[in-house]
Amino acid sequence: MGIYNLLFTTLIKAGINFYSTLPCSYNVEFIQKLEETINQSNYLRNIKKELPSNIHHVPLVREESGVALSAGAYIGGAKTAMLFQNQGLGNMITQLLALNSQQEGSYKIPNIYIISHRGLEGEKIAAQKPLGKKTGNILDLTDIKYTFIQSPSDLDKIEELLLEYDKGNSIAFLVAPEYEQGPLRLDAKLSINRKLQGATFPSINKKATMSRYKAISIIMNLVENEYIISNIGHPSRELHQIKDRGRNFYLTSSLGQSYMLALGFALSLGNNSEKILCFEGDGAILMNSASLSLIPDQNPTNLIIIVLDNGVYGSTGNVPTYALNKLNLGAIAHVYGFPESKIRIISEKKTLRDEVEFALTHDGPFFFHVLINDFYKPVPIIPFSAEEIKRRFMSNR
Ligand SMILES: Cc1ncc(C[n+]2csc(CCOP(=O)(O)OP(=O)(O)O)c2C)c(N)n1
Ligand SMILES: [Mg+2]
Structure with a gap:
């Protein structure tokens, strides 16, 4: 079992049911598993109507929005996790402090972050290195407890950190990319029907008098x-x-x-x-x-x-x-x-x-x-x- 498969299975077992994601080429396995599971539970729901499908997947376009999205889901009763690459961590600092951290004035809403930790030893893309070096510093700055996940044998580290989440803390799994194995890619579809909506929209010329x-x-x-x-x-x-x-x-x-x-x-x-x-x-x-x-x-x-x-x-x-x-x-x-x-x-x-x-x-x-x-x-x-x-x-x- 790959690291992301293990993480996914462990989180599902822990009752985490609301996921938002932004892909890194090393974390695609997680998104695949998530989609597979949702499709399966939809399938089961269709044949056995009483089975609820309460696992959500929301693909993101910007990491900081995932922090707020997760916070919203939490106040609605969901248990949330967000998957992304550490390049996005810099974009998130304001929201991590305001919504998740333990600082006075924060909403102190717990979330789980699964971070592809690019820029480590073995990284070929130099541009990944600055964030790679500072990832831990940003998590420290924002009061997020984290652990390094290097291989599927790290299950006990995952379970141990989840105890912190249960106490109301935000946590992060810093997942080392499996550089030797190389990135995972979804199968390319060489001919795709692209149907994109155009836009015609009325201009506005109105007086605004209401306060x-x-x-x-x-x-x-x-x-x-x-x-x-x-x-x-x-x-x-x-x-x-x-x-x-x-x-x-x-x-x-x-x-x-x-x-x-x-x-x-x-x-x-x-x-x-x-x-x-x-x-x-x-x-x-x-x-x-x-x-x-x-x-x-x-x-x-x-x-x-x-x-x-x-x-x-x-x-x-x-x-x-x-x-x-x-x-x-x-x-x-x-x-x-x-x-x-x-x-x-x-x-x-x-x-x-x-x-x-x-x-x-x-x-x-x-x-x-x-x-x-x-x-x-x-x-x-x-x-x-x-x-x-x-x-x-x-x-x-
Ligand atoms: C990231 C960030 N940038 C800037 C601010 C400062 N700020 C707080 S409210 C606000 C104005 C918001 O304007 P708008 O959304 O149009 O709402 P309005 O107050 O006009 O109703 C700004 C710039 C902030 N709080 N956070
Ligand atoms: Mg305004």
């Missing part, structure tokens, strides 16, 4: 038992001021990751739960737009993303973003795979009310592009710690 405070107030008048995951800064603060409740999850960090948390949460609950509303900002979407492509693909029908687009970094001084008069966020969502039928462009209060009402009773995932003005209403900061926000939300599930 964010008003928009959130309108939405909160319609919300009953739904979940809300809200983005960093003033949006979460206004939401807290307008209607604080147990099913509000305030992100006080992680710019651009609110919708990834919401996606993970939605997937881990499945589509039978209450609707999940996610607030995002224009600056946030522009910072992390590529991961939008995961949403239409994963198709969480109960997710409603509401982008409150004021055209500025409202929480940090009202400085304009590219969304103000250049980039059309609805069109961006369309390019990343949202069908036009699930996108709404909204600038009026009544339309917002009607469309939220519609989305609460119809299948999504929806992408609401809400044009608001840049009015700044002073509101207090959120009085809860990140851990309190997490605990309260999880106990209201």
Whole structure:
């Protein structure tokens, strides 16, 4: 049995059921095993209807989004692991500190990282070496406990570290590439039918007169038992001021990751739960737009993303973003795979009310592009710690 096969089998036995992955040529075996297992359990479910298929696989396009996605799945009750190459570890530092670490102010959400540790002795690609050398330092910096996995005989090391995970710590397996064996490749298909969606999308020429405070107030008048995951800064603060409740999850960090948390949460609950509303900002979407492509693909029908687009970094001084008069966020969502039928462009209060009402009773995932003005209403900061926000939300599930 190869190392990745062993890791996969051990994690499945430990009940880890939510995986996100970004391939390294040395970790493909893990992804293969994962897909095989999911297909098998789907097959079994088809012939024996009562068998649930609760193993998720979400292919990533950016590592830091995997940290937030996993955190979202965790608050929905999943046990999560993420597979990637150590080159991606640098991209993840902010999210590791904000969501996983044991620092004051962190959400202290545990996750398991399976890292292809490139750049070691025997590495032929020199560019892998800087990250190879610093991988342990980054994990130390972010409070992630780790162990080196060199061969399939390291099973006891895997099991030992999993005990740390059970105590609520984030852990990492640093897997040495099997350089002698060489990388694994999926079979090449020499003729592939590529059907790619084009994009035609209406231009926008509208006055934005609604404030964010008003928009959130309108939405909160319609919300009953739904979940809300809200983005960093003033949006979460206004939401807290307008209607604080147990099913509000305030992100006080992680710019651009609110919708990834919401996606993970939605997937881990499945589509039978209450609707999940996610607030995002224009600056946030522009910072992390590529991961939008995961949403239409994963198709969480109960997710409603509401982008409150004021055209500025409202929480940090009202400085304009590219969304103000250049980039059309609805069109961006369309390019990343949202069908036009699930996108709404909204600038009026009544339309917002009607469309939220519609989305609460119809299948999504929806992408609401809400044009608001840049009015700044002073509101207090959120009085809860990140851990309190997490605990309260999880106990209201
Ligand atoms: C990675 C990162 N970069 C920058 C910041 C600082 N920051 C916090 S909120 C914010 C503005 C976000 O703007 P937007 O998403 O448009 O939301 P708005 O405040 O306008 O509602 C910025 C730049 C941060 N917290 N994290
Ligand atoms: Mg903004």
